[in-house]
Amino acid sequence: MKKHDFDKHIDRRGSGALKWDGLEERYGSPDLSAMWVADMDFEVCPAIIDALRRRLDHPVLGYALTPDSYWQSIIEWLDRRHGFKVSREELTFTPGVVKGLALAVNFFSREGDKIVIQQPVYHPFRMVIEGNNRVAVNNPLIDRGDHYEMDIAGLREIVDREKPRMMVLCNPHNPIGIQWDRETLAEVGRIARENGMVVVSDEIHGDLMLNGRRHLPMAAVNDDTAAVTVTLGAPSKTFNIPGMVSSWIVVKNPKLREPFFHWLECNEFNEAPMPATLAAEAAYRNGEEWLGQLLEYIEGNVDAIDSFCRERIPKLKVYRPQASFLVWLDCRALGMSHERLIDLFVREARLALNDGAMFGDEGAGFMRLNIASPRAEVIKAMERIEKAINNHGL
Numbered sequence: 001m002k003k004h005d006f007d008k009h010i011d012r013r014g015s016g017a018l019k020w021d022g023l024e025e026r027y028g029s030p031d032l033s034a035m036w037v038a039d040m041d042f043e044v045c046p047a048i049i050d051a052l053r054r055r056l057d058h059p060v061l062g063y064a065l066t067p068d069s070y071w072q073s074i075i076e077w078l079d080r081r082h083g084f085k086v087s088r089e090e091l092t093f094t095p096g097v098v099k100g101l102a103l104a105v106n107f108f109s110r111e112g113d114k115i116v117i118q119q120p121v122y123h124p125f126r127m128v129i130e131g132n133n134r135v136a137v138n139n140p141l142i143d144r145g146d147h148y149e150m151d152i153a154g155l156r157e158i159v160d161r162e163k164p165r166m167m168v169l170c171n172p173h174n175p176i177g178i179q180w181d182r183e184t185l186a187e188v189g190r191i192a193r194e195n196g197m198v199v200v201s202d203e204i205h206g207d208l209m210l211n212g213r214r215h216l217p218m219a220a221v222n223d224d225t226a227a228v229t230v231t232l233g234a235p236s237k238t239f240n241i242p243g244m245v246s247s248w249i250v251v252k253n254p255k256l257r258e259p260f261f262h263w264l265e266c267n268e269f270n271e272a273p274m275p276a277t278l279a280a281e282a283a284y285r286n287g288e289e290w291l292g293q294l295l296e297y298i299e300g301n302v303d304a305i306d307s308f309c310r311e312r313i314p315k316l317k318v319y320r321p322q323a324s325f326l327v328w329l330d331c332r333a334l335g336m337s338h339e340r341l342i343d344l345f346v347r348e349a350r351l352a353l354n355d356g357a358m359f360g361d362e363g364a365g366f367m368r369l370n371i372a373s374p375r376a377e378v379i380k381a382m383e384r385i386e387k388a389i390n391n392h393g394l
């Protein structure tokens with residue numbers, strides 16, 4: 001078995017990486033450690049690079065067929081990894097998960113319609129809804145101090161009162177890395193079905209379940225959830241290939257699927273670019289061993305950060321993610337205003353993290369830390385945070 005080296009430092013500066021080359025524009029300085037944009041500083045699984053390289057040996061890059069083996073690789077992956085049974089007709093391509101969300105919002109709702117989100121949540125949900133002149137209705141998550149829960153009673157009330165057309169679910173939930181349990185998903189499905197609501201379930205982080213957890217796709221829970229759900233997924237987060245822009249949509253219910261897929265098809269929104277399918281198929285067919293090692297490494301990084309904070313920065317509380325490589329850091333015990341907190345991380349610790357308020361007002365006092373970097377660099381970042389905090393005598 002090949003051992004992949006996630007400790008290897010890779011200099012991404014100058015490669016056009018948003019995470020590194022976008023620092024100056026976003027944070028006003030290129031000289032920061034980048035721990036924001038949700039991609040990884042690790043080498044991609046060699047099988048993916050090999051597949052792309054092999055294709056480039058041919059000198060013509062014309063229009064391409066999408067091979068059946070590509071669709072089969074997704075179907076087999078979903079079944080093998082998540083027990084999610086999907087047929088070819090229930091599956092189509094989408095050029096990115098956020099674009100898949102935008103397509104679903106445009107197709108299944110009209111201007112002025114209400115769409116439920118649950119903050120703190122991945123900020124493009126609100127941007128897509130509001131940018132398309134729909135109304136985002138927030139059902140905030142309940143913060144229990146060491147974990148978050150979905151407010152099912154709140155959801156029922158909002159649905160009764162606001163009559164939303166749709167809901168956008170983040171499963172697992174970014175930025176907190178929550179795995180929703182079967183009962184919670186079943187409740188959402190029941191509420192949606194009773195009220196004629198379409199649920200878009202963004203499952204882009206679903207392959208990155210930590211510590212032996214198994215992802216539970218919303219549409220696989222029961223008949224209600226299958227009937228209401230548009231599932232969005234991708235190999236992009238899983239295999240560190242978001243630059244390839246390769247995602248997919250699954251819709252089980254033919255009443256939703258047939259008109260939606262027809263619309264995608266006649267507008268060619270679901271036409272798959274050749275590099276995207278090549279990379280995805282290589283990942284799904286040959287990336288499993290790499291993924292296993294990656295998950296172990298990320299679990300090690302979560303442990304390292306959690307121990308570091310407990311032992312050396314007890315005022316920072318780590319919400320341990322159940323999925324993915326993003327850590328929700330509770331900084332409220334520092335007693336700083338949110339603006340002061342951002343200043344502490346960026347100007348004093350020289351780190352670029354996502355500030356929690358990006359994900360909704362509920363995130364004020366939190367920071368989101370991307371830990372998909374070599375462990376030594378993650379620890380260095382923690383030391384810089386420790387020093388900045390100590391300098392304030394906190």
Ligand SMILES: Cc1ncc(COP(=O)(O)O)c(C=O)c1O
Nearest residue numbers: 038096097098099122174202204
């Ligand atoms: C929940 C969630 N959805 C979607 C995306 C982005 O997906 P894409 O680049 O395919 O639009 C991200 C990236 O961080 C994410 O966290």
